[in-house]
Amino acid sequence: MANYSTNEFKAGLKVMLDGDPCSIVENELVKPGKGQAFNRVKLRNLMTGRVGEKTFKSGDSLEGADVMDLEMEYLYTDGDMWYFMKTDGSFEQYAVEKKALGDTVKWLKEQVPYILTLWNDKAISVTPPNFIELEVVETDPGLKGDTAQGGSKPATLSSGAVVRVPLFINQGEVLKIDTRSGEYVSRA
Amino acid sequence: MTLNWQPTATMGTLRERARLIATVRAFFAARGIWEVETPVLGQGGSTDVHLVSLSSLARTDKGQRKLWLQTSPEFHMKRLLAADSGPIFQLAKSFRDGEVGARHNIEFTMLEWYRPGFTLAQLIEETTALVAHVLPQSPGPVVYYRYRELFHRHLEVDPFTTSLVTLRSLAAERGNMSAQALAEEGRDTCLDLLMGMVIEPTLGQQELSVVVDYPASQAALARRHQDADGEWVASRFELYLNGIELANGYDELTDAEEQRQRFDADNAERRRLGLPEVDVDAHLLAALEQGLPASSGVALGLDRLIQLALGKTRLEEVLAFSTANC
Numbered sequence: 014m015a016n017y018s019t020n021e022f023k024a025g026l027k028v029m030l031d032g033d034p035c036s037i038v039e040n041e042l043v044k045p046g047k048g049q050a051f052n053r054v055k056l057r058n059l060m061t062g063r064v065g066e067k068t069f070k071s072g073d074s075l076e077g078a079d080v081m082d083l084e085m086e087y088l089y090t091d092g093d094m095w096y097f098m099k100t101d102g103s104f105e106q107y108a109v110e111k112k113a114l115g116d117t118v119k120w121l122k123e124q125v126p127y128i129l130t131l132w133n134d135k136a137i138s139v140t141p142p143n144f145i146e147l148e149v150v151e152t153d154p155g156l157k158g159d160t161a162q163g164g165s166k167p168a169t170l171s172s173g174a175v176v177r178v179p180l181f182i183n184q185g186e187v188l189k190i191d192t193r194s195g196e197y198v199s200r201a
Numbered sequence: 202m203t204l205n206w207q208p209t210a211t212m213g214t215l216r217e218r219a220r221l222i223a224t225v226r227a228f229f230a231a232r233g234i235w236e237v238e239t240p241v242l243g244q245g246g247s248t249d250v251h252l253v254s255l256s257s258l259a260r261t262d263k264g265q266r267k268l269w270l271q272t273s274p275e276f277h278m279k280r281l282l283a284a285d286s287g288p289i290f291q292l293a294k295s296f297r298d299g300e301v302g303a304r305h306n307i308e309f310t311m312l313e314w315y316r317p318g319f320t321l322a323q324l325i326e327e328t329t330a331l332v333a334h335v336l337p338q339s340p341g342p343v344v345y346y347r348y349r350e351l352f353h354r355h356l357e358v359d360p361f362t363t364s365l366v367t368l369r370s371l372a373a374e375r376g377n378m379s380a381q382a383l384a385e386e387g388r389d390t391c392l393d394l395l396m397g398m399v400i401e402p403t404l405g406q407q408e409l410s411v412v413v414d415y416p417a418s419q420a421a422l423a424r425r426h427q428d429a430d431g432e433w434v435a436s437r438f439e440l441y442l443n444g445i446e447l448a449n450g451y452d453e454l455t456d457a458e459e460q461r462q463r464f465d466a467d468n469a470e471r472r473r474l475g476l477p478e479v480d481v482d483a484h485l486l487a488a489l490e491q492g493l494p495a496s497s498g499v500a501l502g503l504d505r506l507i508q509l510a511l512g513k514t515r516l517e518e519v520l521a522f523s524t525a526n527c
Contacts, residue, residue, distance in 0.1 A: 020299050042302035045401060046439045046449050047421050048393035049251055050300070053377070068378040068398065070390070071299065 014077035019052040019069050027059070027080035030067065034059045034078035034132045042071065059130060059137055062115070081131045087121050097139075100126055109136040117141050119174035120192045141192040146201040147171050148187050155183040165197075205526060209517040218507050218519055221335055222292065225312060225503070228334050232327075234288040234314060239277030241294055242268040245482025247275075248467035249421065253298035254479055255307075269480065270296040273311050273500050275422065276485040279453070282315055282496055283488035290314035292503060303515045304445060304505060307524040312506070315498040321413075321452040324497035325438055328448055329409050331501070332440070336510050340442055341408040348415050348434070351400050352392075360392050360416060361432050368392070375399050389418055404441035412439045422460070423451035440501075442509055450499030457489035 017028060022040040029035070039055040050071035057064045059080065069075075085097035085107060094108040095118075107129060111118070113136050117127070120141040128140040152168035165177040168188075176190060178197045187201040208215065229236065246254040246269030255270040271277070274293035281289055295311040316324055329343045352360045358371060365388055372391035373380040376398045383391065404410040413434075417425045420435035428434045436452035454460055464481045471478050507519045517523035 020301065040302075042300060042305050043397040043401075044251075044300070044305070045393050045397040046446050047249070047251065047419055048396070049390045051376070051378075051394060051397055053398070066377050068376050068394065070382065073382070 014079055016074040016076055018074040019054075019071050022052065022054055027078040028056070028075040029078045030056060030058075030075060033061075034080050034137070036080075038064060043068070044071075059132065062138070079133050080137075082128050083131060084126045085129050086124050086126050088123065090121075095121070095139075097127065097129055097136075107131075107136050109139060113137050114139050119172055120145055120147075120190075121172050122147060143191065143193055144189055144198065145172075145192055146187050146189055147174070149178070149182060149184050152178065152182060152184055156180040208521050209523045209526060210519055210521060214511060214513070214519055215521060217511055221507050221510055222503075224335055225292070225331070228331055229290045229314065232288075234290050234316075235286075237278065237281060237286070237289045237291050239271075239274050239281070239291060239293065241271055241296075243271050243276060243482065244268060244480065245276065245485065246270075246479040247272040248464045248471070248479045248481060250467055250470050250474070250476065253300075255296045255298050267480070272297050274313050275498070275500070276482045278313060278315055278498070279485060279493055280488045282317060283491055283493045285494075288314070288316050301524060304502075304508075306504065306516050306520060308527070309516075310503040312501040312503040313498065315453075315496050317494040317496045319497040321436055321438060321450065321497050324450050324499055325411055325413075325440075328440055328450060328499050328501065329411070332409060332442065332447065332506065335506055340405075343409045343411060345411045345413060346404075347428070348412055349428075349430075349432070351412065352395070355400050355403065356395060360388075365391070368395075371395065389416070392416070392419075401441065401446065402444040405443050405445065405447075410441040412441065413437070415439075420454075420463075421451070422454050422463075424454050445505055445509065446502075447505055447509075448499050448501035450497060453493065453496045453498050455489060455493040455495060457486050460489055461486055 017026060022037050024037055026037045027034055035056040035058050037054060038057050041053045042050060043053050044050040052069045052071055054067050054069060055064060056067060084100050086100055088096040088098050095114055097107050097109060099105045117139045122145060125145060129136045130138040147170040149168045150171050153166050163180050166180055167175050168178040168182060169175050176195055176197055189198040189201045191198050252272050254272055256267050259266055259268045273295050274291050278289060278291060291313050293311045293313060294308060296308050298307060300307055333340060349360055352358055356371060368388060368391040369383045372394045373383050376394040414428050415435040415437050417433040417435055420437060423435045423437040425433050426436050438450045439446055440448040468478045504516050504519055508516055511519060513519055
């Protein structure tokens with residue numbers, strides 16, 4: 014991979030730091046009066062998801078990380094690994110470990126496209142679409158007439174996620190959920 | 202996608218900018234300091250190891266010449282002083298390659314002025330008066346700090362006497378830098394990192410902070426003197442507001458021989474670091490040889506002052522077009 018110098022550090026650039034692939038979040042020049050310039054850089058560790066800060070002398074460089082985001086459809090799990098397939102017509106499949114799947118495990122639905130982040134061709138994280146439609150598999154019976162406001166109740170969805178839904182929602186209904194907040198949006 | 206041709210500042214901000222610049226000019230007019238214009242291009246440039254100069258190839262009457270875009274109007278203005286200009290100021294377009302960020306733009310406007318016969322203390326007073334004159338509200342009291350005192354207070358080390366090993370590990374820890382990256386670095390790099398990361402953000406909070414008595418190694422184009430503790434320090438000050446460095450002033454070095462030595466030392470350091478050398482300004486040295494009146498001078502980042510006066514968070518918000526869309 015190419016090396017990138019501090020003045021090429023832009024949000025989204027993928028670099029290697031202490032052996033882990035990282036994505037640059039923010040890069041700010043710090044230059045005291047007359048002296049040496051530094052870059053204060055915020056980076057997200059793509060293995061752990063954690064954001065940290067590191068300072069570099071301006072002009073120093075980091076090795077680029079071979080990180081790619083690819084769209085893939087979820088296929089199935091054998092309980093050990095989760096399998097996804099490229100949507101480019103190649104039918105190429107990737108097996109994903111539980112650790113890389115993280116919280117996305119509760120938003121899985123067959124044939125829905127996800128973004129897989131690959132590092133050296135190995136999946137290190139899976140991002141669900143912002144909105145996903147899932148069926149309610151378990152919730153208290155809906156309250157008739159309550160279509161506007163009122164309280165909420167928990168509902169278990171087909172993917173296993175539990176979300177708060179309005180009281181009028183019934184078992185078997187398909188709901189639109191915002192995966193970023195884990196909140197109910199509407200009936201699908 | 203259509204190219205974004207729009208200004209980075211709003212039209213309202215640009216009008217405010219014009220009004221503030223008029224108040225700057227009025228300030229100097231009232232004090233009998235006259236406005237000059239000097240070239241953006243020069244046959245010599247700044248040798249400062251920490252500045253990256255832009256240059257341009259020009260066809261001159263002496264054939265093709267490399268001309269340097271000035272990092273500040275200092276050299277040309279000093280030549281005017283040597284030619285008996287008296288007190289002068291300038292709003293000068295200046296260029297520093299690679300300096301991009303919330304407080305930096307590669308091309309920026311420097312407000313620089315010189316006061317023959319002024320002591321550094323007199324110039325500090327005038328600089329703080331100018332800042333107070335431009336800002337819509339009082340920036341608060343002027344508070345003086347010695348460089349050494351700041352390190353004692355915030356880091357419990359002495360910038361002059363603490364061992365390099367201790368400075369390196371402290372700089373790595375407090376500056377979020379790997380110890381390995383600092384292993385070869387000297388005292389000044391460690392001090393710069395600590396100053397930039399730890400001390401600067403605390404300066405200029407509800408006050409105008411003036412920092413004096415910088416280490417002699419950070420004198421740049423200032424004279425050196427012995428401070429109250431007998432330590433050699435630079436006759437230099439920096440002014441801070443809201444954690445932002447606004448101005449840098451010197452009791453100007455007038456000794457041609459010492460100036461030549463500092464330029465040569467800079468270029469030697471550039472060779473050691475594998476950085477390109479910069480042509481020494483022979484005209485400036487000739488002017489110093491003839492004689493520069495004892496003067497104090499200060500360079501103030503005008504875009505930053507306008508940014509602070511208008512309460513903007515990024516420099517580009519007060520520029521018609523930032524380097525990113527120039």
